[in-house]
Amino acid sequence: MKIADRISHITGGSADGWGVYYRARDLIAAGERVANLTIGEPDIKTDPAILEAMAASAASGNTGYTVGPGQEPLRREIAARVQARTGVPTNWRNVVVTPGGQAALFAVHMALLDAGDVGLYCAPFYPTYPGTIRATGAKAVAVPTRSDRAFQPEAAEIEARAAGARTLLINTPNNPTGVIYSTDTVAQIAAACVARDLWLISDEVYDTQVWNGAHVSPRALPGMAERVVVIGSMSKSHAMTGSRIGWIVAPEPVAEAVAVLATNTTYGVSGFVQDAALFALRQGAAFEAAIAAPFHRRRDIVARGLGNSPAVRLIPPEGAMYVMVDIRATGLSGAEFAHRLLEQEQIAVMPGESFGAPAAGHLRIALTLEDGALEAALARLRGFAEALRG
Amino acid sequence: MKIADRISHITGGSADGWGVYYRARDLIAAGERVANLTIGEPDIKTDPAILEAMAASAASGNTGYTVGPGQEPLRREIAARVQARTGVPTNWRNVVVTPGGQAALFAVHMALLDAGDVGLYCAPFYPTYPGTIRATGAKAVAVPTRSDRAFQPEAAEIEARAAGARTLLINTPNNPTGVIYSTDTVAQIAAACVARDLWLISDEVYDTQVWNGAHVSPRALPGMAERVVVIGSMSKSHAMTGSRIGWIVAPEPVAEAVAVLATNTTYGVSGFVQDAALFALRQGAAFEAAIAAPFHRRRDIVARGLGNSPAVRLIPPEGAMYVMVDIRATGLSGAEFAHRLLEQEQIAVMPGESFGAPAAGHLRIALTLEDGALEAALARLRGFAEALRG
Known part of the structure; x- marks a missing residue:
């Protein structure tokens, strides 16, 4: 067998x-x-107030199936948050709620890579990255970065590995290095993606943990919103690792594709967990x-x-x-x-x-x-x- | 793009x-x-007592990451339940907890089908079945059944479509037909799977809803435990659709493969939901x-x-x-x-x-x-x- x-x-x-x-x-x-x-x-x-919001939602009867892409109030809240943080017009149809950031990473690679395609990712990397790309049947190719350049990706290294590639996955602020990609780095990455017609998947789950400088989302660069998918999560920003809730923010055709996948892979996210996330996001800065x-x-x-x-x-x-x-x-x-x-x-x-x-x-x-x-x-x-x- | x-x-x-x-x-x-x-x-x-168990688990601090295949006490409870209901020796390593029965269906097809393989399923079918098989890159092929034979699958129809196939997905008690596969039907299906060396994926999420006769799990037939993967869920048996929790019961190599996938697709299931499921399963018949x-x-x-x-x-x-x-x-x-x-x-x-x-x-x-x-x-x-x- x-x-x-x-x-x-x-x-x-x-x-x-x-x-x-x-x-x-x-x-x-x-x-x-x-x-x-x-x-x-x-x-x-996880903060007791968030857990109480979850328990209250469940007790009030939100215990049935939810629609695949997520509850509309949560999708609207995430869209408003992303728009406020980046200035990029974002509506709720750009958002799909997923059972965690890892599920979001997997879903977007499933939506954008076919078997035999190449998915790029930057090294050093979060350990699930290559396996997530490979799970789609694609080939995972690492774009190396250099310790003596603070592990900032360089356009030439991306372009040198772009043959057959359809996606590039980046992570800033970065796990495992603790660096934040500079404005120049993000611009270089964006230019390389345009030059080689790559989707740019930007894992921004640490975007509330910025100690020096500023976090620049590549989605905010001119013309990039149609090419960038942002991965978000409540795990780090709200200490909700065990709630398994995250999202993608994407051009509508990609969001629709991820919703199609959700029907066949997860069938939605618990409504009471979504209500807890909505409560948590509304707690403010x-x-x-x-x-x-x-x-x-x-x-x-x-x-x-x-x-x-x-x-x-x-x-x-x-x-x-x-x-x-x-x-x-x-x-x-x-x-x-x-x-x-x-x-x-x-x-x-x-x-x-x-x-x-x-x-x-x-x-x-x-x-x-x-x-x-x-x-x-x-x-x-x-x-x-x-x-x-x- | x-x-x-x-x-x-x-x-x-x-x-x-x-x-x-x-x-x-x-x-x-x-x-x-x-x-x-x-x-x-x-x-x-969902019963308030189950929701209270969930809230108590969360409040007591089970809000962090859980290990991919599920919490061991829940895996042991599911294994014991399956063994008690079928007589088939089952241990916790045969069980992987998933975020819902749909996620279980997807994961097991991902573990058993490569792109280009054929995955069989019986028609009439639950509407996600063909899409779930196709999401893996495989070809989904329906095995027809006949209204005038109460939609019971027949071995000849399975074998006639087995070229290139690696899996057969069945569902008994059946959605949408409301029939239960007879002992003879299950034996025919098992024999066809042996003859054509197919994995048999048995969706048994309605196994507590039996009005006439008995539910026969093909995993209980002689020699079949090494070839059958059972899909289970809390959705129907315990009215926990919104909790998104299910499982697979499988030979250990398949369970290990599904656990590898879990690392790269879901990163586990909420611990407090697993504790709620454990509580619910212990409420008894x-x-x-x-x-x-x-x-x-x-x-x-x-x-x-x-x-x-x-x-x-x-x-x-x-x-x-x-x-x-x-x-x-x-x-x-x-x-x-x-x-x-x-x-x-x-x-x-x-x-x-x-x-x-x-x-x-x-x-x-x-x-x-x-x-x-x-x-x-x-x-x-x-x-x-x-x-x-x-």
Whole structure:
């Protein structure tokens, strides 16, 4: 009995690079004290007021089927939010609600890629990106970026890989690097997409976590709204990872295609979860700033704790809930460093290799530990690195 | 800018057959009184105790990411349930939790079909079936069944269409026909799948709605557990349509493939919804019987109301929340009959043509109206049909 070739195509036959994460989880389960800086899960729970809004919606009877593309009030709220943040005219027909940002990523690639097409994505990358593209039957091709250029994508690297490509997936503010694409970078990306007639899929789920400069959505550039699909989510902005709710904002033909897919893949999103999201989005900017604030504080803790180390070079951390550090001066790979750091110091971080070749010799540190514990862990990480360098 | 060919492949370019449904919805929105017997939504809300379990889980902090294949306690509960109902040894690794039965249908076809393969399904069919198969890039091929054989699939019809096929999708108790596949039918289907080396995907979401005889899961037949994937859902058994939670039960390699897909398509199901499902499954048989009871009562109302009519022939209604009637004696197509019935009698039913050619000249009546209103609507439907026959 044969499984579809699709499945081995998705995994690419390689290890998933999450060995440190699994080992840390096992140690924690066994009662060990581990400073866990591996995954991007906010260390706060969803706000009780949001959960009460969900419970109230369910109790009032919103427990039946919802229409595929999402409830109209939520689609209108998301459209208004996106328009207010970018200035781009956006209406509710541009919006499709999905069961999470990952489902949005998958749906839009399904809507835009056929088997045999090429889908581009920038490396370093969020680990599901290549598998998401491959799940459609397409070929996933990485566009490398360079540590010494703060992992900003360059038009020439995109264009060099555009043969057969129909889409380019970017992420700013970026996971895993913590950088924000500059205005110039976004303009270069947009120009490359126009030159090679690519759809640009812009994952902006960290757009409320901006510590330096400004987040520029490529959809706001002249003429780009017809070519850009934005991925959004409540997971990071509102600490609602477990609610599994996200969206796409897209030209209407793409939104309609994603709605067709929704009928055949998900059959809609729980109405009470949509009502909770609507309530959450209406809490306003101060609510969102309060959720982002700990990561901003911790970014500063990292900058203070690791600045000027001869062994640990900080990639300028501008946004998102991660920082990336270059530990090549220690002579170890990211994977070797991370495994030894876990065993010797009980600190778990992700090896850069888990996010693609350009992040080899780097580590991703998730800012998901309480400030004091983070500061102490960083001091030990720094000492560990500097001792290696000798 | 081009949308993937996949999208037009999914829709097949044909009208969706839901004109009567949309028209009824518009009439109801405009304030008209319409007896709506179109869709399979239970006319009760999710039980408050289940919603309270969900709210309690969320309030207690189960608001973060969950692992892809589902929470282990829920997977164990589902495995135990399936084993108890079928006698087939089943462990939690055979189970993957999905965001609804539709998501389960899609995931298993994604795991078993590559682009260009053939996926078989029986007609009449639940309307998402062909699109779900096509969404994978595969070709969807209908296996016809016959009204005068109570729409029971026959091995010869399956084998005649097995060239290039890798899967066969069946549904018993059946939507839209209201029949239950007999022991002989299930044995014939199983034998055909063995003969042609097909995976058998068995949609059993109506398995708590059995009015005559017994539901036989093909997974329980000798040697079939390694070839059968069962689709389950909380939507009908527990009136939880809006919670979007379902599952697959499959051989471990298939379950593992579906879990790989989950990482790249959904990233898990809300933990608080899984906890609500676990609570609901533990309410036991009496709870489920109470949810099924109104449909059983209404099935009897239909049998009384339409029995022995010279114009309306009842397909023996054995299970699920629908009955199908043959109105060919009126000389109208199902679509003509349904449109005229809506305009003249303000009764909305689905034309059989919406479910494939073998149901042409038939109507599907959903048992989702309160008993007295259903009885009155049926009397008018019968009168309308008999007047047509003259």
